[in-house]
Amino acid sequence: MPLLHRAPFTVSRLAQGHRLYSSKNAQVTIGIRREDPGRVWERRAPLTPDTVAELIARDDVRVLVQECDRRVFPVDEYLKAGAEAHPTLEPAHLVLGIKEPPLPTLDTSPVQSPSVPNTLVPRTHMMFSHTIKGQEYNMPLLSRFLKGDASASPELVGGQPGLEARLIDYELLTDAEGKRTVAFGWHAGVAGTLEALAAMAHNQLERGVASSFLYTPRPHSSPSLDSHRAQLQYIGSQIAEHGTPKSLGPFVFGVTGNGNVTQGILAILAELPIVKVAPESLPALVSNPDTDLHKIYVVHALPESYISHKEGKAYDRAQYYADPQAHQSDFHSKIAPYLTLLLNGAGWKPGFPRLLRTADLALAPRLAAVGDISCDIDGALEFVTAPTTLDSPSYNVNGVAVVAVDILPASLPRDASDAFSGKVVRYVRELVRGYSGGKEEGDTGEALSRASVARGGGVREGLEWLNEKVQAWRVGDSPVAGGGEGSAGSRKRRVLVLGSGMVAGSAVDELAARGDCEVIVASNSLPEAEHLVAAHSRASALLLDMSDQARVAELIGQVDVVISLLPAPFHPTVAEHCIQHRKHMVTASYISPAMKALHRKAQASDVLLLNEIGLDPGIDHCSAHALLSRLCAEGKDVVSFTSFCGGLPAPDAADVPLGYKFSWSPRGVLRAASEGASFRLGGENHQIPGDSILKHHFPEVPLSNILKLEGLANRDSLPYVDTYALNKSSLRTMLRGTLRYPGFAALMHSFKAIGLLEDQRNIKLDSWTSFARLALQQRLGTPVPSDSASLRSALASVVADSQLDTLIDALAWLALVPPHLSASSGPSPASLPIPSLPLPPADLLALHLAHTLRYQSHERDLVLLHHEIVARTPQRTEEVHTSTLTVYGDAHASAMARTVGLPVAFAALRVLDGDVRARGVCGPTVEESVWGGVLDGLERKGLGVKEGVLRGAGMEGVLAEGLRRTVA
Structure with missing residues (x-):
């Protein structure tokens, strides 16, 4: 193969004390790449200066390094080690980075062979490429390593086979048994422990108690792990001398898992005066007033200590992994109640029992913080619904500080890089040997072959399915492969679903059923996302870090409609990206002030930001608007609007005190028992103070011939007069309420009367x-x-x-x-x-109810939504119109998940089809194509809202009479 004739690239930096660099030297050349500038916390390096010096001296290689002011090792350290500064790394045979680079900086052209004159050889890139699971957003990157890529270098056009660059993924570097050999898990355990200890201390301080752990350093705040160890040793000395605060009792740290992450956790905790204890000794340890407070107690909880078979059989690991759904987690009762801090290093997959549910936090009053170092969003810890960042490492869930940073090793960049460099260098040496004319062989050579995602223009054996992913991207997005602007009609329509939580399954199933669109589920929990798309050939899953805004923006730019099922605080940021890329967005959340502020900006970009497409808000607005619009078209005047909605246990699961079950902490329900309400009923305005809301309830809400129900007024109903554009002068009733089974209010009021709701x-x-x-x-x-x-x-x-x-x-x-x-x-x-x-008694009651009144695996929930509208005809007669939705949960999905997830999908498909003309920040009543599309979709699914006309009087009088009785 002839040598390409190019001018040798030489630049002098002697004035700055730097070496000359040139492409003339016939040496194997290694390049150390600058990380993506968008990853502001990524300071790690694949090779340290010490490793570079060793490679140059021992292996006679040339090392180039791109300058980067963020990298933990200043460029001067590399130059002292014998490396050369280089802006592009163009001469490098082997290019190493940590994460994948921005596409414009990726050089996949061949390079001059160091061993055979006038010969080109393929370049090699080593990185965590995030391609090996078919991640949609990185198919453009993988395409650059495969034959037929339209952006290949000019010398490859026309075909010089085998010169396409080689892609090696660190994640695939394993030993003969399949165990990873190059990873950052141990350092994630260390960093996550430090973050969690700091969060625990600050949470306890907010409760009025200070401990020595307030001196815990944030992992990124010190130059090395040794300094962190020294600081923890100091904290340990203070505990050994003064003890932990008596008011908090013994500090008990729970650790789960058994891999590298957990080993990192245990290693850093070893700097403290710890005593390891068995799970079964926890009750006595915590309850004993003589327990030594000059120690920290660590319980390493393995599955056999908290996983049990539902039929009472002894724990068997093989049986557990073969049939996880036959097992349950007792962590909430056996271990969590005694913990001060939980450090979770265990992995989790869909179908396995959760370690803890959100409701279980009420069972752990001592728990101040949770460090989910595995960072499985919506995974083993149900309350971990979003990742945190190094800027803001924790959020609060029911009084517990939750740490879920998913780039923890980046906060210990020097130590993590030292360890990583020491592991990867043997693979680098083997590649150098190959470029020098030898052959990659032995265990190391075989490992490199297994880790080569792409080589010679194709993916390696076993990864052939990635070709389909790349081709789908090429057809959909590559301007050359797709024929340029003239082929726009062949482009697939894509929907991006951000989040993989409770309601996502119903939405993904509905979207993926459409043969003309592709669904991409992006989540911080890849197993959860993969579970959602497993049954759909036109759906794919990818791992997405929401703190990586460059990646989020890139992904949004590749789709047509974005559905955000993330926690509400993320929505405005996603909306900003949608505006920038002129993509429409749908979400089930309320319109927040931050979202509302984007209205004009979205309109200017011709973008729709459609909110409030769930159950409440969502179906309630859609069904109400449908009925109100019809009545208005018929010339009828609405004189009464009553609406009740409730999520209840199905009747077969409701034979318990209160007739109610909890899938989350009961504290919110108990708190609502003291919130006041305002409404209009029968021409009279009512304001019920919080201390009377349970007593002054509606004993009968006659919306079902089968179910007997009662109701509670729901906060302030009067603003909905304007929401539904009703005539204030003729409106005698505007009431929104919450449904419960009979006896709930009276029993809860009795609880209140005897002091069980006291919270002071x-x-x-x-x-x-x-x-x-x-x-x-x-x-x-x-x-x-x-x-x-x-x-x-x-x-x-x-x-x-x-x-x-x-x-x-x-x-x-x-x-x-x-x-x-x-x-x-x-x-x-x-x-x-x-x-x-x-x-306080209210906290104790919440703790108890979360345990005794929680849903069992075989129990169903029920969603009831009912509007009753009294309309006056032009002839001055009154008609009672109803609109009712009744949905039961089933084995596939809960009623709540279906009634939130499906409307989101229906609305998104209408937007995708171009049927929604509105732009800006809107709700579901913006136009009929939205609210009508939601109602039509529910009807097709057998979940239709049923409208009717009652003969005789409606519930207005019954409610008024019932209220009079309770007030009297």
Whole structure:
């Protein structure tokens, strides 16, 4: 092959003390690439200056380095080691980086052979390429290494086979047993532990208690791991001398997992005065007032200590992995209640039991922080719904600081680079040998072959399926491969789904059922995303770090419509990218002030930012608008609007106190029991103060001939007069409420009357069966004996006679009073630990209800939405119109997931089809194509909203009469 005739590239930097560099030297040349400028926290390097010096001296190589002011090793250290500064690395045979480079900087052209004169050889790139799982956003990068790429260098056009560059992915470098040999997991464990310790200390400080862990350094704030170790040793000395705060009890750190991440966790914790304890010793350790507070207690919880078979069989690892759904996690009852800090280093896959659910946090009152170092979004820890960043490493969930940084090793750049460089150098040497005329052989050579994603213009054996991914990208996005502007009609339409949480499954299933669009699910939890797309040939999953804004922008630029199912704070940022790239966006969340501020900007870019497409808000607005629009078209005047919505257990799961079940912390429901409400009913405005909301409820909400229901007024209903453009002068009722089964309000009011909802003063439990008595004793300000007659008499002093037996039976079922008080009984609370610290009764009740009234795996939920509209005809007669949605959960999805996820998909498809003309920040009632499309889609799925006309009076009078009775 003839040598390309190019002018040799030489630049002198002697004035700056730098070496000359040139492409003339016949040496194997290694290039150290500058990382993507958009990755502001990426400071790691694949080779350290010490490794570079060793390679130059021992292997007679030439090393080029691109200058970068962010890199943890200044360029001068590389120059002292014998490297040369070079702006493009064009002469390099082997180019190393950490993450993938921006495409414009990727040089895949061949390079002059160092061993055979006048001969070109393929260039080699080593990186974490993020291509090996078919990540959609990086198919343009992989395409550059394959035959037929339109952006290949000119010398390859016309065909010189085998000169396409080689791509080696560090993630594929393994030993003969398949274990990864080049990774950053250990350093992730160290960095995540430091972040979590700092978050724990700050959370405890906000609770009014300071500990020595306030001195924990953030991992990026010190130059080396040695300095972190020294600081932890100092903290340990303070604990050994002064102990941890007595008010917090013993500090117990829980650690999960058994891989490199966990080894990093345990290694850094070893700098503290730790005592390792077994899970079964935790209750005695925490409850013993004589426990030594001059130690830190670490429990390394392996699956056999908290995973159990649902049929009571002994834990068997092989059986667990073969049939995970037959098992359950008891971490919430056996370990979590005793922890001060949880450090999760265990992996998780869909289908396996979660380690902890959000509701379980209520069972762990000692827990101050969770470090999810594995960072599985919507994974083993249900409450980890979004990644955090090094700028803002934690967020609060039910009073617990949650750390979920997904680029943790980057915060220890020097130490992580040292370790990485020491592992990768043997592979570099083998590649150098190959370029020098030898052959890659032995275990190292075989490992390089396995790690070569692409070589010689094709993907390696076993990865052939990636060709289809690349070709799909080429057809859809490559201007040359697709024929330029003239072939726009052949371009596939793409929908990007950001997030893979609870409601995403229903949305993805609906989108992927369309044969003319491609669905891309981007998530920080790749296993979760892959699970969502597994059954769909036109759907793909990719790993996406939302803190990587350059990547987010690039991905949004490749699609037509973006669906954001991320936590609400992410929506404005996603919307900004959509505006910049002129892409439409759909989300189920409320229109926030930050989103509303983008209205004119979106209009100017001809972009639709469509919000509030879920259940509430969403279907409620769509169904109400449909009925109101029809009545208006018929010339009828609305004089009454009543709407109730509720998420309830299905009747077969509701035979429990309160007739209610919790899939999240009950604290919000208990808090709502003290929130006031405003509404108009029967021509009269009502304002119910928070302390009366349970008593002044609606005993009967007659919206079903089968289910008996009651209702609570839902905050302020009056602003919805304007939302639905109703005539204020003729409107006698505007009421929005929440549905519950009968008895909820009365029983909750009784709970409130005996002091169970008190949230200011603390009580100290000695047993759960004493809870009601101690709360009542605090409420009355006088001792209450525990014998049946005295306790019943005390309860009767604050609870109406008509409610007394119901209250006592409920308390007995919940095991909150001694068993001799009533024959009623429910599930044993034996597995629910007693909090070691005094807590307000409301917190104790939330803790208890989260345990005793949670959904079981076989139980269904129910969504009910009902509007009742009274319209006056031109003839001055009144008609009662209804609109009702009833949805039950099933084995595939909960009712709540379906009623939120499906509307999002229906709306997105309407936007994709060009049926929505509105632009700017809008809600579902912006035009009929949106709200009509949602309702039509629900109808097709058998979830249609049913409209009807009642004969006789509607519920307005029943509600008014019921309210009068409760007020009286």
